[in-house]
Amino acid sequence: MEQAIIKGCIKHKRESQKRLYKLHYAYGMSITLRYSNSRDEAAQLFNDAFMKVFTNIKTYDTSKPFKPWLRKIIVNTSINHFHKTNTKKIRLQNLELKTDGIRIEETITSGMAYDEIIEMVQKLTPAYRTVFNLYVIEGYKHREIADMLGISIGSSKSNLAKAKQNLQTMLEHNLLNK
Amino acid sequence: MAPNKHNEPLEQFFRDKTSEFDIPFNEADWDAMEQRLDEAQNAAFFSWNTIPMRMRYAAAAVLLFVLAGLGFVIYQNFYRINKLESQLSQQQIAQNEGNSGMNQKNSSNTKTENNFNGDINHNTPLIASQKNQTNGKKVSPSLSTSNDDQQNNTFRGTTLFSASEADMDFPYKITAIKASTKMVNPSKLETNLKASNLYVPTVTNGSKRNETNYRGITNKTYKETSALSLGIMAGPDLSTVGSLSQFYTPGYKIGALAEYNFNGKFSISTGVIYSNVNYTANGSQYNAPSGNWKYGITPLQTEAACAILSIPLRFKFNFAQLNSSRFYMTAGVSSYIMLNETYAFDYKQQDTSHLLKSWSGHTGTKHWLSNLTFSLGYEFDLNETIGLRIEPYLNIPVKRVGRANVKLFSTGTLISINYHFN
Secondary structure (H helix, E strand, O other): OHHHHHHHHHOOOHHHHHHHHHHOHHHHHHHHHHHOOOHHHHHHHHHHHHHHHHHOHHHOOOOOOHHHHHHHHHHHHHHHHHHHHOOOOOOOOOOOOOOOOOOOOHHHHOOOOHHHHHHHHHHOOHHHHHHHHHHHHOOOOHHHHHHHHOOOHHHHHHHHHHHHHHHHHHHHHHHHHO | OOOOOOOOHHHHHHHHHHOOOOOOOOHHHHHHHHHHHHHHHHHHHHOHHHOOHHHHHHHHHHHHHHHHHHHHHHHHHHHHHHHHHHHHHHHHHHHHHHHHHOOOOOOOHHHHHHHHOOOOOOOOOEEEEEEOOOOOOOOOOOOOOOHHHHHHOEEOOEEOEEOOOOOOOOOEEEEEEEOOOOOOOHHHHHHHHHHHOOOOOOOOOOOOOOHHHOOOOOOOOHHHHOOEEEEEEEEEEEEEOOOOOOOOOOEEEEEEEEEEEOOOOEEEEEEEEEEEEEEEEEOOOOOOOOOOOHHHOOOOEEEEEEEEEEEEEEEEEEEEEOOOEEEEEEEEEEEEEEEEEEEEEEOOOOOOOOOOOEEEEEOOOEEEEEEEEEEEEEEEEOOOOEEEEEEEEEEEEOOOEOOOOEOOEEEEEEEEEEEEEO
């Protein structure tokens, strides 16, 4: 069914475009929400990404699954947005990388809603948030993240550490309030 | 992207939680999307890249047809105007000779002329015409008008016509001139004929005409009888791979063309043109070979400088012929051979130490019939054999060329000097 919709999009049929948009709306928004400061910004980011999807739909290889292709476009769009809105050079923060000692109270945090988690991520600074998303959620290596964002590997590692520290702090604060 | 092997609780927690999304569809977001699609559609209406290939061919064919039709109409009008001008000039010449070369008495020839053809002007010279006789002899009749001739408006039995009614199609032979009176001095008539140059030279296809003795009947010049010509050309070049408003640093073209003229109107030409082409391309326009980009990072912009050898094959049509110049149009196809290609890549990242910054090489790839070529031109004859041309052109891609697989548009103006072999 998706192939038929994509064929319609190639022919610039509006109905097919809307169907494709609706089909991947939740998935795409779940990505852009993590890279943006607010829901409105996430929606705009999502539309930016889908504009690229519709413009370049002819280059999509129909023999491969659509979701990874869409995900790549959305992530790249988010990174471009990050570059546009964060022109200041990300400063290297010489923090010790803490990979241990971050505890999670599973019994309590498991009850946390998706929206709460997203809200926490959105509270991070753009640099921390982007590195966290690329490393933890998307699965990129620090070297790749450094190239994509135009930063050093050290900055990527330190930003990740800082992001995790901040998230840890927010989680503990959330636990205390419940 | 490598699979994330980190199993830290925090990381795992966020990975799991962010996958539990349940986001309801928001119609307002689609409305905003639809508005953007409408705007993009309107903006792309005149964009070449959104037009299907078949429509491009159809548009090119229609444009060519319209230009050809326009050229034909212009040419017909020019021919008609020249024909009328030649008739008028002949009338005037004969009139002048008749007034200056004769000892005339006012006679009542008006009656005769009027009887001949009621709408003929009093001063219209009368000449006899016979078609298809090209002996090239000077006319030196011995005039002695008989009474029969006078009454029947004939001379030696040959019916006389007014100059405006005579069949002026070339070639023709003047067999007699009736001035205005019965009394005609043959020797003076001969003198006047010489002075008026009203005799017919011998003409065969392909030879030069002696234009000093033959004026005004036709607008043809030497060049239409020349079959082969060679020319060298040069001019600036503007190239782009996107819209026609995204031109970069001008390049240049230089080359040579050989042209064969069929019948004075149509000709065919080919040759070799060396082009120095400069253009810019954004990430989506530069289609690099697989694996070209490190870490999947594509450049924001690419600056290209290429040396290309193009081999055009064109048809030329002269649609408006003037005294010593003409307007023409050409249409054809060009094949490209890539000689050298140099690309410089510009990234948005600040740290580009690990990225490909440039590429240069001699590729030698051949792209046969890759571009359509159109032009409108003006040629001016400097002398019998040498002509000067100025020719704005437009090259439209039908295939992608080069290492970057781009659709290369080019425009500019070529100035050429052509030598016509007789």
